[in-house]
Each structure stands twice: as C-alpha cells, then as structure tokens.
Amino acid sequence: MPNATFHSVATSVAGWSRRMFLTASATSLAVPLFARTSRAEAMDPQTARAKDPRDPANLALTVNGRKHQLALDARTTLLDALRERLGLTGAKKGCDHGQCGACTVLIDGRRVLSCLTLALVAEGRAVTTIEGLAKPDGTLHPMQQAFIDQDAFQCGYCTPGQILSAVSCVEEGHAANDAEIREYMSGNLCRCAAYPNIVAAIKQTKHSMREG
Amino acid sequence: MRPFTYERVDSATAAIAAFGAGAVGAASERQYLAGGTTLIDLMKLDVMRPQTVIDINALDRTALGRVETNDQGLRLGALAHMSEVADHPVIKRDYPMIAQSLELAASPQIRNMATLGGNVLQRTRCPYFRDVSYAECNKRIPGSGCAALDGFNRSHAVLGVSDACIATYPGDFGQALIALDAMVELRGRNGDRKLPFGALHRPPGGNPEIETALLPGEIITGFAIAAAPWLRRSLYLKIRDRQSYEFALASAAIALDMGKNQIVQEVRIALGGVASVPWRARSAERALQGRRLNEQTARAAADTAFADANPHEHNLFKVGLGKRTLVRALLQAATMEL
Numbered sequence: 001m002p003n004a005t006f007h008s009v010a011t012s013v014a015g016w017s018r019r020m021f022l023t024a025s026a027t028s029l030a031v032p033l034f035a036r037t038s039r040a041e042a043m044d045p046q047t048a049r050a051k052d053p054r055d056p057a058n059l060a061l062t063v064n065g066r067k068h069q070l071a072l073d074a075r076t077t078l079l080d081a082l083r084e085r086l087g088l089t090g091a092k093k094g095c096d097h098g099q100c101g102a103c104t105v106l107i108d109g110r111r112v113l114s115c116l117t118l119a120l121v122a123e124g125r126a127v128t129t130i131e132g133l134a135k136p137d138g139t140l141h142p143m144q145q146a147f148i149d150q151d152a153f154q155c156g157y158c159t160p161g162q163i164l165s166a167v168s169c170v171e172e173g174h175a176a177n178d179a180e181i182r183e184y185m186s187g188n189l190c191r192c193a194a195y196p197n198i199v200a201a202i203k204q205t206k207h208s209m210r211e212g
Numbered sequence: 213m214r215p216f217t218y219e220r221v222d223s224a225t226a227a228i229a230a231f232g233a234g235a236v237g238a239a240s241e242r243q244y245l246a247g248g249t250t251l252i253d254l255m256k257l258d259v260m261r262p263q264t265v266i267d268i269n270a271l272d273r274t275a276l277g278r279v280e281t282n283d284q285g286l287r288l289g290a291l292a293h294m295s296e297v298a299d300h301p302v303i304k305r306d307y308p309m310i311a312q313s314l315e316l317a318a319s320p321q322i323r324n325m326a327t328l329g330g331n332v333l334q335r336t337r338c339p340y341f342r343d344v345s346y347a348e349c350n351k352r353i354p355g356s357g358c359a360a361l362d363g364f365n366r367s368h369a370v371l372g373v374s375d376a377c378i379a380t381y382p383g384d385f386g387q388a389l390i391a392l393d394a395m396v397e398l399r400g401r402n403g404d405r406k407l408p409f410g411a412l413h414r415p416p417g418g419n420p421e422i423e424t425a426l427l428p429g430e431i432i433t434g435f436a437i438a439a440a441p442w443l444r445r446s447l448y449l450k451i452r453d454r455q456s457y458e459f460a461l462a463s464a465a466i467a468l469d470m471g472k473n474q475i476v477q478e479v480r481i482a483l484g485g486v487a488s489v490p491w492r493a494r495s496a497e498r499a500l501q502g503r504r505l506n507e508q509t510a511r512a513a514a515d516t517a518f519a520d521a522n523p524h525e526h527n528l529f530k531v532g533l534g535k536r537t538l539v540r541a542l543l544q545a546a547t548m549e550l
C-alpha cells in the first residue's frame with residue numbers, strides 16, 4: 001500500500017472545515033477528562049492494561065498519520081473510538097455486526113471492519129479512514145473523484161466504506177473485470193443500489209491508481 | 213457487551229500462560245481473540261461472555277503467521293489470514309480446493325481480519341443459538357432444549373445431528389481440511405500435540421456445548437497438508453441463497469486422482485452446509501474408488517453420502533440439493549484441465 005497517497009487531516013491547515021474543527025476540539029478535550037478519572041495504581045505496570053474492567057485502558061491510536069492518546073473502556077470498538085472519541089464520523093455504523101461494510105477502514109493498508117475490531121487491537125497499527133484519503137491541499141483521491149464522476153451514490157451513507165473498500169479492491173489486484181469487482185466489493189452493501197455506478201467508478205480509477 | 217479485562221501477548225507461550233493465570237472460573241470465561249469476526253459479534257449479542265480476552269493478533273508476526281510450501285506439502289500457520297492464503301499463488305495453483313474454500317467465504321474485509329485458526333473454530337449461525345431471547349439452546353445453556361428442532365430449521369444440518377442439536381457447522385475451509393486429511397497442530401500447557409483435523413470437531417450427540425477436542429487454553433498453531441496426486445484436480449463448490457457473501461446451503465470439496473478412461477484412482481470428498489461438523493463423505497469415496505466417473509456413478513455416490521440424512525420440517529430440500537451439489541462438483545473436477 002503506497003502510504004504516500006494518504007494524508008493526515010490533522011496536518012492540513014488550509015481548508016479547515018467546521019467538522020474538522022469540532023474533531024480537533026473533541027480530541028483535545030477527551031484525554032485530560034478521562035486521565036483524571038483513571039486509577040493509575042490499578043494498572044498492570046508492564047502492559048498499562050486495567051486489571052479491573054471498570055478502569056479505562058490507556059492506548060495510543062494512530063489514525064491518518066496522527067497519534068492520539070486515549071483512555072477507553074476495553075469494550076470500545078475502533079468504530080466507536082473513531083466516531084465518538086476522535087470525531088472522525090466518516091466511518092459509519094450500519095449493522096454493527098460485520099455484515100454491511102459501512103464501517104470499513106484500512107489497518108496497515110488492509111481493509112477491515114472497524115465495528116468488529118476492538119480499539120485496543122488497533123493499537124500500534126496504522127488506521128486510515130475516509131478523512132485521511134484526500135491530499136492535504138484538498139485534492140481528492142482518484143477513487144473519491146471517480147465516485148463523484150460516476151454518480152456512484154445516492155444517500156451516501158455507505159460511501160466512505162465503499163470508497164475505502166474500492167481502493168483496496170484495486171490495490172489487491174481484484175479489479176480485473178466487472179464480475180471480479182462485484183465479487184470483491186460484496187462486503188459493502190448499498191441500499192440505494194448504486195452498484196453499477198460503483199463498478200464504473202472502480203473501472204475509471206484502476207488505471208490512474210496504478211500509474212500513480 | 214459485558215465488561216472484560218484485556219491482555220495482549222506476543223507469543224503462543226505467553227498466550228497459554230495468560231490463559232492459565234486468568235480469572236478463576238470456567239475456561240469459557242477466558243477467550244483468545246484473533247480476527248474477532250466471530251468473538252466480538254457474539255459478545256455484542258451476549259452469546260459469548262468472556263471475563264478475560266487475550267489478544268493473540270501479534271502472533272501473526274511469528275511462525276504462527278507463516279505459510280510454507282514445499283515438495284512435502286503445505287504448512288499453514290494458524291494466525292495467517294484467510295485472504296493471504298486464498299491469494300497465495302502456489303496454493304491457488306497446486307491446492308485450488310483450499311484457495312477456493314477461503315475465497316468463497318465471507319467478505320474481503322472479513323477475510324483480511326479472520327485467521328485460519330479462528331475460522332475453523334467459528335460458531336454456528338443457528339438463529340436460536342445467536343439470539344439469547346430464546347431460552348432453549350443446548351449449545352448455550354446445556355440441558356435447556358433445542359428451539360430449532362420444531363422451529364424454523366431451513367438452514368440446519370441433515371447429517372451428524374442429534375436430538376439435542378441440529379445446528380450447521382458454518383465453515384468452508386474446514387471441509388477442505390477434512391477432505392485432505394490435514395493435521396492440526398496444537399500447543400497447550402502440556403506441550404505440543406497433533407490431531408487429524410477430522411478429530412478436532414465433535415458431533416453434537418448429547419453434549420452440543422462441547423464442540424471441539426481442544427483442552428482449556430490450548431491454541432491451534434497450524435495446519436499441515438501432505439502433498440498428494442489428487443490435490444491439483446481439486447475444487448470447492450458452494451451453493452447458497454446469494455452468489456456472494458453468504459453461508460453455504462450445500463457445498464462439496466472434491467480432490468480427484470483420475471486415471472485413463474475416467475477411472476477414479478483416489479477421491480476425497482467433504483460436504484459443507486449440510487452437517488453439524490466438517491463432514492467427510494467416506495462412503496461416497498468408496499463408492500467411486502476404481503470405478504469410471506460419470507453422471508450415473510456420481511449420483512450413486514451422492515445417494516450413499518446422504519443415506520443417513522435426518523432432515524427436519526424445513527430442510528428436507530438440503531438432501532436433494534446436497535446430492536446435486538456433490539454430483540456437479542465431481543463432474544466439474546473430472547473435466548478440470550490441468
């Protein structure tokens with residue numbers, strides 16, 4: 001996975017949106033609040049893991065190239081950590097049981113379901129969300145542009161997951177023809193049924209991604 | 213989801229030590245966590261309730277994450293991911309049944325997450341097992357009864373079932389492993405041991421809550437498949453309600469060594485979607501051994517495979533579907549171009 005195609009939202013100063021501002025605020029506030037409530041003496045010194053499930057676990061999450069310190073209930077999924085703690089609401093909660101693909105993110109460049117991944121499991125690995133796909137100057141990733149060009153969504157709810165899955169579909173070399181694209185995109189459901197347009201977007205992008 | 217404590221380990225030895233040193237109580241209160249595609253799902257549904265979760269994902273950076281191929285055969289580390297093995301060029305070429313059984317399972321995201329060891333241990337999709345609002349499930353609550361016996365049992369098993377449980381084993385890869393006489397490698401507190409894959413899963417009998425021969429804390433480290441002349445002419449055929457991203461209603465794993473005039477030298481057959489455990493159809497293999505493979509002999513073999521079927525109200529169709537799936541898979545294997 002060429003990491004150069006992914007950029008941290010946080011490093012982008014130009015073009016800050018309201019959502020990005022809210023994101024940054026939520027992130028910087030959350031850590032000290034939780035740090036005060038944690039009982040440090042209950043932590044295992046070697047692993048910094050809570051031995052009492054009531055104590056939050058400290059972890060560092062690297063998302064879109066930026067490292068975040070968090071104190072979380074061990075039950076927190078990566079999806080909930082992204083959405084509720086880091087304000088990265090691009091990954092969507094559809095079924096929350098690994099059946100719809102709306103929560104798809106990349107971990108170490110591979111597409112996975114963030115609703116079935118504990119945030120603790122993602123520690124030490126590089127998480128990429130839809131917010132990290134465009135360039136810092138706002139230039140869209142070719143796959144994002146292709147989804148616009150091909151009208152590959154209606155309501156847009158599944159789109160962040162579709163786009164990350166589509167990027168992986170091409171990176172993995174599973175976009176040879178329509179049938180292969182459909183098979184390798186079957187983990188992302190679209191209730192608006194924009195499937196033919198999604199296939200078209202992937203076909204539009206696969207050559208430019210390889211050249212890039 | 214119920215609260216739990218989380219530990220991360222970086223070796224199989226550390227995992228076993230962490231399991232042994234875990235909270236007092238039943239082994240089911242401690243769980244190893246790999247891809248999490250079964251465990252986290254069932255914890256959200258309150259079906260699995262571990263008090264300690266031991267994260268073994270870092271073991272994919274050890275020998276447990278490796279795939280090794282040589283003239284002797286294939287060794288698959290238990291922490292290798294389904295997608296890596298499905299895409300492995302040597303496995304696609306020389307062990308097509310294995311690659312297909314993995315590629316036709318789940319979705320690309322799930323295949324990227326799920327490990328081979330976790331895959332073979334995935335729990336049944338029986339809706340009465342997955343929904344705790346049903347009081348009757350002998351798997352969840354031993355002795356409570358089986359809501360599927362007179363419930364909606366279209367997806368349930370017809371082979372290897374009992375009066376206590378008719379849940380279907382949901383996996384695909386397991387059919388390939390049992391067809392190919394794979395060995396499963398285990399590590400536990402008393403050291404390493406090996407089992408034939410066919411001895412790993414236990415049919416439900418009177419104790420459907422006991423699903424495998426694993427000892428408490430024992431971890432699957434890998435699978436070994438010996439090289440054999442029937443491996444290249446092998447395939448996995450999966451029939452389901454949707455063309456993709458769905459569990460099998462019926463499936464067949466076939467490996468065939470065919471001599472002149474379509475004479476079967478050796479054949480290995482396993483069936484999925486129709487049985488309580490990974491299912492080897494040995495009677496069908498014997499029916500074909502040394503005979504010419506054609507539609508007639510394939511049908512006779514399929515009849516043998518389902519001779520002991522025990523269908524219920526809504527899954528009688530699986531007997532016919534299972535037979536047709538097996539016949540088609542055998543004939544497809546016979547016409548494969550090598």
